[in-house]
Amino acid sequence: MSHPTLVKVMPEIAAHALVDRARYDEMAAQAATDPDTFWAAEKDRIDWITVPTKIKNTSFTGDVSIKWFEDGVLNASVNCLDRHLATRGDQVAIIWEGDDPSQSRHVTYRELHADVCRMANVLVALGAKKGDRITIYLPMIVEAAVALLACARIGAIHSVVFGGFSPDSLANRIQDCDSNILITADEGRRGGRKVPLKANVDAALKSCPMLKSVVVVKATGGDVAMMAGRDVWYHEAAGAVPAECPPEPMNAEDPLFILYTSGSTGKPKGVLHTTGGYMVWASFTHQYVFDYHEGEVYWCTADVGWVTGHTYIVYGPLANGATTLMFEGIPNYPDTSRFWQVVDKHKVNIFYTAPTAIRALMRDGEAPVKRTSRASLRILGSVGEPINPEAWYWYSHVIGDDRCPVVDTWWQTETGGILITGLAGAVDQKPGSATLPLPGVKPVLVDAEGHELAGATEGNLCLADSWPGQMRTVYGDHERFIQTYFSTFPGYYFSGDGARRDEDGYYWITGRVDDVINVSGHRMGTAEVESALVAHPKVAEAAVVGFPHDIKGQGIYAYVTLISGEEPTEALRKELIVWVRKEIGPIAAPDEIQWAPGLPKTRSGKIMRRILRKIAANETDSLGDTSTLADPGVVDDLVANRAA
Numbered sequence: 001m002s003h004p005t006l007v008k009v010m011p012e013i014a015a016h017a018l019v020d021r022a023r024y025d026e027m028a029a030q031a032a033t034d035p036d037t038f039w040a041a042e043k044d045r046i047d048w049i050t051v052p053t054k055i056k057n058t059s060f061t062g063d064v065s066i067k068w069f070e071d072g073v074l075n076a077s078v079n080c081l082d083r084h085l086a087t088r089g090d091q092v093a094i095i096w097e098g099d100d101p102s103q104s105r106h107v108t109y110r111e112l113h114a115d116v117c118r119m120a121n122v123l124v125a126l127g128a129k130k131g132d133r134i135t136i137y138l139p140m141i142v143e144a145a146v147a148l149l150a151c152a153r154i155g156a157i158h159s160v161v162f163g164g165f166s167p168d169s170l171a172n173r174i175q176d177c178d179s180n181i182l183i184t185a186d187e188g189r190r191g192g193r194k195v196p197l198k199a200n201v202d203a204a205l206k207s208c209p210m211l212k213s214v215v216v217v218k219a220t221g222g223d224v225a226m227m228a229g230r231d232v233w234y235h236e237a238a239g240a241v242p243a244e245c246p247p248e249p250m251n252a253e254d255p256l257f258i259l260y261t262s263g264s265t266g267k268p269k270g271v272l273h274t275t276g277g278y279m280v281w282a283s284f285t286h287q288y289v290f291d292y293h294e295g296e297v298y299w300c301t302a303d304v305g306w307v308t309g310h311t312y313i314v315y316g317p318l319a320n321g322a323t324t325l326m327f328e329g330i331p332n333y334p335d336t337s338r339f340w341q342v343v344d345k346h347k348v349n350i351f352y353t354a355p356t357a358i359r360a361l362m363r364d365g366e367a368p369v370k371r372t373s374r375a376s377l378r379i380l381g382s383v384g385e386p387i388n389p390e391a392w393y394w395y396s397h398v399i400g401d402d403r404c405p406v407v408d409t410w411w412q413t414e415t416g417g418i419l420i421t422g423l424a425g426a427v428d429q430k431p432g433s434a435t436l437p438l439p440g441v442k443p444v445l446v447d448a449e450g451h452e453l454a455g456a457t458e459g460n461l462c463l464a465d466s467w468p469g470q471m472r473t474v475y476g477d478h479e480r481f482i483q484t485y486f487s488t489f490p491g492y493y494f495s496g497d498g499a500r501r502d503e504d505g506y507y508w509i510t511g512r513v514d515d516v517i518n519v520s521g522h523r524m525g526t527a528e529v530e531s532a533l534v535a536h537p538k539v540a541e542a543a544v545v546g547f548p549h550d551i552k553g554q555g556i557y558a559y560v561t562l563i564s565g566e567e568p569t570e571a572l573r574k575e576l577i578v579w580v581r582k583e584i585g586p587i588a589a590p591d592e593i594q595w596a597p598g599l600p601k602t603r604s605g606k607i608m609r610r611i612l613r614k615i616a617a618n619e620t621d622s623l624g625d626t627s628t629l630a631d632p633g634v635v636d637d638l639v640a641n642r643a644a
C-alpha cells in the first residue's frame, strides 16, 4: 500500500488549537534565545508557595548539575488537587474503567482530594516523613494515582514498581532505595486473570529487612496472608484518619520520585526527578502536545508503573485540571473492540497509546473497530517506540477516520516528559517521524567522536541543553549518572537512541544504539536478561540481543551455552523461559532461545554482539568481518542452527 509521506495540519484542528504554527515558531525562538524569560513565564502554570526568582542553572560538564526554579517552593499534590477545588471540585478528575466492562468509577476532584489526604494520613500514622522512599506496587486502580499523590503531599519520594515485575525485581528496587513503606493490593486484574501482588510482596520482603510497613488495598477481595505488625488493610486504616492533610512545602529541587529503568549495563538505575521543573514540564507538555481543551476526556493507556503513566495519566493531566481515564484492562479483553468501546462509553477526546497495541489490533482487521463510533475522538498520540508508517496510517485512517491528527511523541524515563513531537495544530506530520523538538528542546546528532553533524544526516541523538523535566541524578549514584549520560559525548546528554534528520529538520528515531532492547515499548537491558539466564544452574553463558518482531517491535533473542554434559532439550528451553519470567517478570521472557556451543568472541574475550544481532535478524549474508574472532568457526555453527 502506498501512502502520502506528508500529512498537513488539519485546518479545523489548527483553527482552535492552543498553539498554531506561528505561535510554535515564536515559542521555539524565545525558548532558544532567552530560556530564562520563556520559562519564567511558563512557571506560572504552577501554583508556588514561594515563587522562584532563579529560573535555569544547569551544567552538562564536570559534576553535572541541573537545577530549575531552585528558590521556588511548591507541593505537587496541591497543584493536582487543592488548586482546582474552588473552580472544579465537582468535575470528574479520574474515570476508572475496570478490566470487567461492567465496572467503572467516576472520582471528582473533591473526592480525589479527600482520598489523597486520607492515604497521606495513613502513611504519616505509619511514621512516614519527608524524604522517605515509599514503594508502590499496585494494579491500575484509582488508589495507584491516590498513592502517588499521597506521597507527594507529605514529601515522601515514591518509587513505583510495575505490577508485572517479579518478587526479585521488586526486592532489588526496595533495597536500592532503602524503602521503608510499601503500598500494594491483594491482587491485580488483567484480561480476566488475577495477578498475585500481595503474595509477590511477601516473597520479596524476605530479603528486605528495611521495609517495616505494608499498606494493602483490597482490590479483588482475594484471600491473602496478613503479617501482624507489618501489614495493614488500607480501608481499615483510612477509616481512622481525617480527610484533610496539610501539604508539605517542597523546594523545587526536592525529589518527587524515583523510577527504575533499564540501561545497557548493570542493574536498573533509579532515575530521580525533582518537583518544580518536572511539574512545569508535565503540565506544559500535556497541555500543548495533546492540545488539551477544558472539559475534554483524555485517555493514556499506559500503566502507572511506567513513566508514561506518571506524567501523562497522573501529574500532567491533573495539574491541568483535566479528566483523565485509567484503564485496568488490556486491549483484547473481552474482545479486540475493547479500546474503542471504552472510547465510546466515556466519550474520550484524546487517546494516547503505544505502536505495539496498534500493530496487535491491526492483525484483527477493521471490523472490530468499525463496530464502534469513535466520534468523540479528536487527537491520537503514540509513544514508546518508533511507529512504522503502516501502523501510523492504520491508526489515522481506521481509528481516527482521517479526521484526527496523530502525534508521535519521543521521550524517555530520563526526560520526564515529551521532547520531540509535532504539535497537532502546528506541525505537518510525516508518518514514522517524531517530527520537531518542543520549545526549549535542543536535539543534536553527533558522530562517533562526538562532533555535531549539520543538516540532513544520521547520528547519535543527544540534547545540547537542559529542559525543566530532565532527570537530576541516579538515586544514590551521581557518578553513574555522569558516566551513563554525559561521558560518551562530553558536554551533551546522550539519549542512547540513534536518529536521522531530514532536509526539513524532522527527526526520525532509528532505535537504541546501546544494549537496550525495546520490547512492546518496554525497556529491557540485555545484561539483565543475561544475568537471569546464567543464574540457572545448567547455563554456562548467555548473550541476549533484540531482533525485529512484527507486533512487539523488538523481541528478545537469547544465545545460551549450557554447562558441559547438559543436553539441550525442548523441555529445558521452556524451563529457561519460565525461569526468566520468574526472575525478572513476563516482559523479559525470551522469544527465541538458540543453543550455542560457543559465542563469537574477540581474542580479548569480548562478545561480538553485532554478529549475534545479524544472525538473530536473519541477515546472515551481511555478517561483516569475522576475521578478528578468536574462533571464526563458531559463527558457521550459529548461522546453521538459527532458532525459529
Ligand code: WTA
Residues within 6 Å of the ligand: 261, 306, 307, 308, 382, 383, 384, 385, 386, 387, 408, 409, 410, 411, 412, 413, 414, 434, 495, 496, 497, 509, 511, 512, 518, 521, 522, 523
Ligand atoms: C523509545 C518511554 C521512537 C526510545 C516514554 C527511547 C521511542 C525509549 C519513542 C525510552 C518514539 C520512546 N519513537 N522511539 N515516539 N518513544 N521511544 O524510558 O528508544 O520507557 O530511548 O520511556 O523508548 O523508553 P522509556
